[in-house]
Every structure is written in structure tokens, then in C-alpha cells.
Amino acid sequence: MSWCIAADSSCNLRSFVPTAPETSFRLAPLKVHVGDREFVDDAQLDVAELTMAIAAEDTATSSSCPSIGEWAEIFRSADNIIAITISASLSGSYEAAQMARTMIMDEYVREHAGSIAGKNIYILNSRAAGGKLEVLVRLLDAYLKQPHAFEDVVAFIDHAEESSQVLYSLSRYENLVKSGRMPRGVGSIASKLNIRILGTASSEGTIKLIGSTRGEKKTINKIVDTMASNGFSGGSVSIDHRDNADGALGIKEAILQRWPMATVHIESCGGLCSYYAEESGLLIGYEWA
Structure with missing residues (x-):
């Protein structure tokens, strides 16, 4: 079979x-729709081309x-x-x-x-x-x-x-706000204050805000502490990044320092996750049982 x-x-x-x-x-x-173009989020997608197209587009963009x-x-x-x-x-x-x-x-x-x-x-x-x-x-x-x-x-x-979770560490919020996945006021204030927001998935699967951080070290510490509070003790982790390999590596090193038996993988964001994570965004998935 x-x-x-x-x-x-x-x-x-x-x-x-x-x-x-x-x-x-x-x-x-x-798929990600930018103006009259459709970008199919498969292995052939040029994510850099998608990113440039979004930056140059004045009209609304969306995904399907x-x-x-x-x-x-x-x-x-x-x-x-x-x-x-x-x-x-x-x-x-x-x-x-x-x-x-x-x-x-x-x-x-x-x-x-x-x-x-x-x-x-x-x-x-x-x-x-x-x-x-x-x-x-x-x-x-x-x-x-x-x-x-x-x-x-x-x-x-x-x-x-049921025994796994995801964290979203984001510094740009325009596409989340446009799509209705983040309140406009929250995104506007966070952008103006240069705050990196940490979010997670609610039990319904929507984005739930946990808190905010400033600076790489505080962000990493907040991520690791949140994982620990959710019961992580050294299982499987997958870290996705949008043009932020250094940030992903810093989180990996902090996880392994605290839980040496953890298995940590780092991936680049594809089209859909790049669209919503935006510049330097990080998505951290982990299981605890």
C-alpha cells in the first residue's frame, strides 16, 4: 500500500x-496575486521576484x-x-x-x-x-x-x-493588515515604534498576539521562554525565515543551548509565508510530546 x-x-x-x-x-x-499577475507558490517560484513585485505594486495584493x-x-x-x-x-x-x-x-x-x-x-x-x-x-x-x-x-x-504550536515573530505587518488578519491599529502602532511582535496560533487557528520585543537578544529570549512555557522540552523544531537567516540561526543556537537533544531545521519561506511574514519575519514550529 x-x-x-x-x-x-x-x-x-x-x-x-x-x-x-x-x-x-x-x-x-x-497563489499570491499582485496586480494582474498570479504567482504560483511551488518549487519553481522565484520568491525574490515576488517580493519585488509586491514592493512595486500600488494596488491591493491578495492570496488564494x-x-x-x-x-x-x-x-x-x-x-x-x-x-x-x-x-x-x-x-x-x-x-x-x-x-x-x-x-x-x-x-x-x-x-x-x-x-x-x-x-x-x-x-x-x-x-x-x-x-x-x-x-x-x-x-x-x-x-x-x-x-x-x-x-x-x-x-x-x-x-x-494537538501537541505542537507555532510562533510568529514579525517586524512588518502591511499584508496581514490588508488581509484582515491583524487589526489595523495594532499594525500601525507596531510599525511606527519599530516593534517586533510575537504571536502564536489560537485554538481556533487565528493569529493571537503574545507581546512585543525590541532587539534581537530580547526577541530570542522571549521565543525560547514561550516555548518552555508551552511545554517544549527538546523535541522537533522548524524555523522558517524571510531573508533572515542570521535571526533563524540565533534562535536555533538558543534552543540547542537550552535543550541539546532538540532537532532543529531551518527553512526559507516560500511564496505564501514570505507574503505574510514580510521583511525579516520568522515562523517557529515546535512539538512538545
Whole structure:
């Protein structure tokens, strides 16, 4: 039986190759709209070109979710599929994936004399974006190295989602404000005062502000302290950055100093996360159980 670990492109893994046997990894691309141009957030996207286009555009910009057809193509690719989406509170990706699942399961039943045996699709709402999805993908890949029943895999990934979190450390907020994902007054004040805001995901999957910091050292300390207060004790971490490799490395070093047994990966933001994280933004996903 073949497996596919799927995610939409709010997950910033672009060249990930699963280590589990008979397992593939697929991404459903979100899109960023800049003026009359559409940038598809896939492995071929030139993020620098996207960034320059956004900076030069005077009119509104926006993002959109993968289509039902794009999800359906992925769901046809394996016998067992676990798909992880950006928070359903932030995007229509989860809903599109659910509709694609219904379509593919109906298609499978017609082609197999009314039976669904041999085809399983599960859609997980990550209630986050960025690094949390990458943590979940890697945990799932490790779990699939051993054979498991599909329902056990679903139980595993549900528990992993409930036992993981994401932090957003941002210094620019224009696109979040424009999209309605951050109050305009909060973004305006933070920008004027040159404050870096630290946020996390609420239980509903929306962005919840934790506090603000000034200076790199205070920011890193706040991130590490927040992780500890959430129960992190040395598990898997994924740090995404928008043109801020030094900041990501500083967080990694602080994590390993405090929890030497932690596993920390650093990724560059793809198109969607670059659009919302903006200049020097950081997204830190981690699991604690």
C-alpha cells in the first residue's frame, strides 16, 4: 500500500524526500496575486521576484488557496493520503481539500464496484501555517517507517497536531493588515515604534498576539521562554525565515543551548509565508510530546 504525505504550500518544505518506504510528499500550491499577475507558490517560484513585485505594486495584493482539482490530483497519487492544510480560519485550503476528498472517494467507489476498500484520505487542519506544518510532516514520515493501520496513523497525526504550536515573530505587518488578519491599529502602532511582535496560533487557528520585543537578544529570549512555557522540552523544531537567516540561526543556537537533544531545521519561506511574514519575519514550529 502506497502512502502520500501532502500539504499546501504554507508548508515551506520544497525539496523534502520522505524516508518512510513507499511514501511520497506532495504540495498543493497556494497563489499570491499582485496586480494582474498570479504567482504560483511551488518549487519553481522565484520568491525574490515576488517580493519585488509586491514592493512595486500600488494596488491591493491578495492570496488564494489551492483548487479542488489540484488537491484531487494529489489524492489520486497513492492508496493512503494524509493531507495537512494551513489553518481553516486563515484560508479556504482545508475546505477545498475536503471537497476534493469527497470527489475522489466517489470516483473510487464508482471504479471499484461500490467499495472504498484500499483508498483512504484524511485531511488535517493544522490550525497554523509555516513551521508547524513542517514539524507535522517530519513526525509523520518518521512514524510511517513502520507499518501501521490507517486509523492508527490518523490518531497519531491528530495527537501530534494537538501537541505542537507555532510562533510568529514579525517586524512588518502591511499584508496581514490588508488581509484582515491583524487589526489595523495594532499594525500601525507596531510599525511606527519599530516593534517586533510575537504571536502564536489560537485554538481556533487565528493569529493571537503574545507581546512585543525590541532587539534581537530580547526577541530570542522571549521565543525560547514561550516555548518552555508551552511545554517544549527538546523535541522537533522548524524555523522558517524571510531573508533572515542570521535571526533563524540565533534562535536555533538558543534552543540547542537550552535543550541539546532538540532537532532543529531551518527553512526559507516560500511564496505564501514570505507574503505574510514580510521583511525579516520568522515562523517557529515546535512539538512538545
